[in-house]
Amino acid sequence: MEIRDAEQGSAVKIVGVKDFYLPHIFECGQCFRWNRQEDGSYIGVAKGKILHIEQREDELILHNSSIDDFHTIWMPYFDLARDYGRIKKILSQENEILKEAVAYGWGMRILKQDIWEMLISFIISANRSMRMIQKSITLLCEKYGEYIGIYQGQRYYDFPKAEVLMRQSPETIRNVTRVGYRSPYIVGTAKMVAEGKIDLCQLESLSTKDARRELMRLPGVGPKVADCILLFALGKQDAFPVDVWIRRAMENLYFAGKETPPKQLCRYGEEKFGDLAGFAQQYLFYYVRDLKVW
DSSP states (O other): OEEEEETTTTEEEEESOOSOOHHHHHTSSSOSSEEEOTTSOEEEEETTEEEEEEEETTEEEEETOOHHHIIIIIHHHTTTTSOHHHHHHHHHTTOHHHHHHHHHTTTOOOOOOOHHHHHHHHHHHTTOOHHHHHHHHHHHHHHHSOEEEEETTEEEEOOOOHHHHTTSOHHHHHHHHOOGGGHHHHHHHHHHHHTTSSOGGGGGGSOHHHHHHHHTTSTTOOHHHHHHHHHHTSOOTTOOOOOHHHHHHHHHHHSTTOOOOHHHHHHHHHHHHGGGHHHHHHHHHHHHHHHTOO
8 A cells, every 4th residue: 555645735645455445434324424426536524624535446535634644544544554355355254145245345444433423423323314314413513513614615514522512402402403302312421421421532441341331321322322332433343233234134144034132143243253243244234234135
């Protein structure tokens, strides 16, 4: 992988990128603030930065970025140091369905996202469509987030801080962002974080089990939401979130179609795949959800 300055320092070009495809990464359900452009590129906000990223075969061009930002923010964010070829090879040997799932989502990478943003985003996501989730998060950022700047004529905002959201009433947040019954969870969680009743910065140093237990102390955070945060923000690749699609996949693949409690499926997935559990989950989820295999 070769990294070059492009466009007089306002963009970075990465040549020789493998196992990377933007639609697989941004449309697999792990993130909510990236928008596809007519030319197939994506513009989004992460880590307080506006990034415009496009792909040309094995080349990535990161517009509105410096090389320093690439090394400190975007390389870890896109998990570019990990060998996904090895992961796909191991998982493809498990069974025919997982082999097909890996081939279908061949360019997926698990993003390393901001834990506070993921916490509120996945509370908002419960039982909602992707379009509705994205709309609510956009409204939340526009109303309560700090203004970052304009890019290609569009105004962008950072994700709102806990200290800001804790001061809002659930009714106001519900009316502004259309999050429905989730608004008290947002305010309650913001209050606990802002007041230091849970230290999000320490969670990554905990075991997956202990970090999950801490997260589930927060309003609106059940096992599935907690496991999504573990996987997409804390780098706990042994986490195995179970939603309706993963439940169908696991029941049919490993439990002869028998209805099985999500907790049991989660435990089985973690034990079955070990430190590759999160990767197996994402390949299966994307494949089964998109193709409606079951």
